[in-house]
Amino acid sequence: MKIAIIGSGIVGLSLAYDLSDKTNEVIVFEKEKDSLSHGTGRNSGVIHSGIYYIPNSLRSKLCIEGSKLMKDFILENNLYLKNCGKLLLPKKDIDLKTLEILYQRSKKLGINVKKLNSIDEIIKIEPNCNPIYKQALFIKDTSLGDPEEVSKKLIEILKNRNIEILYNHKVIKIFPQNGKLITNNDTFKFDIIINAAGLRADEIAKKSSLKTNYSSLPFKGKYWRVNFNNTKHMPKTLLYPIPNLEYPFLGIHTVYDKKGNFYLGPSNTPVFGRESYNFLHKFNFLEFLNLTFKFFKKIVFNENNLRNLALLEFKNLFLSHVKKTSNVYFKSKDNFSLEISSKVGIRSQIFDNKTKFLFDDFVLVKQDKVIHILNAISPAWTSSFAMAKYISKKYNLK
């Protein structure tokens, strides 16, 4: 089979890795000059356990399976893996109820989670945190990887298999019935085209004349750099809040990388350009107008409580607020300082115009010779290898 993959983020690369065998000829199209310009090169690198997602949803299944596959790939290739575990720390009374829901869910899903019931137990796991409630959840199997290393290794393997990644090839039109694909450079024909264009997957769907009830809303995830006055104060276990299950975001948490950079983030503020990582970066006036209109309507009518979310998240743009609400993560506010960092990512979340809800799962749509992967939101990095296997099996691609 001749297969085109649009997008060389982690989803596109792991698909190419899974599908490239003797029977398939795979080509990857990428509009940028590299594979790390968007979601895959701008995330937290957390290999999630799957505790957050509704049982039996695609996110739940693929995250649990994907977490294992991602760790296997990392270990096989001697890449960075930190088995740090994660603590979920309540900050307010209502969190205790959610903590119990997540605990029961984890038991059902067979995820290794320990419920802690005293400050001593919590401190024993992470001496540098500052719990304010006696309860917490400890997820042993959460780990940290390095998304850049994983992508680079995949690219190397694909190169050895003679799989072409055509950089600077922007897909501008698809004819789903006959598999014709047009880029800014040339015209191609395929048996199958897979749309793995991340936060532009809905745009590709439009270029392929797919009609859906969805619109896509981008949210900016900004990180704050944490500078410790002594590295002994740095928490090694990842520290997360108890999430509001009404929203698909996890809340501001701690994260660090193999170089020792330590961050708090990401925020989730509405943004009016899908690639507006910095002010006016890749500014597109039409996109700005379109997104302003979409957000304005949803915020005015408070659809899916988006007004409340926007107000809540607006506060996360201020350093003083982030510092205040992160006090459970650090033993003393005198041990560290916060500063703005250049680390920022954007996640595009599908809004279902029929149900008026932010859609909370990965979405796959088959349209003639095209498979669209819509809403490849977090934890799509963790889930990528499992997602590739799932797509390959579901659509008989091997």
Ligand SMILES: Cc1cc2nc3c(=O)[nH]c(=O)nc-3n(C[C@H](O)[C@H](O)[C@H](O)COP(=O)(O)OP(=O)(O)OC[C@H]3O[C@@H](n4cnc5c(N)ncnc54)[C@H](O)[C@@H]3O)c2cc1C
């Ligand atoms: C701030 C933040 C933190 C996150 N943290 C985590 C985490 O800790 N763990 C986790 O599992 N997930 C996390 N995620 C989610 C994860 O990063 C994404 O779900 C994942 O990277 C999506 O991969 P992708 O390949 O679909 O998208 P991308 O990496 O965005 O790749 C899509 C590619 O398609 C290309 N493209 C777009 N349009 C075209 C076109 N017309 N023609 C050709 N190419 C095109 C783009 O240039 C891009 O390179 C996070 C996301 C964000 C934003």
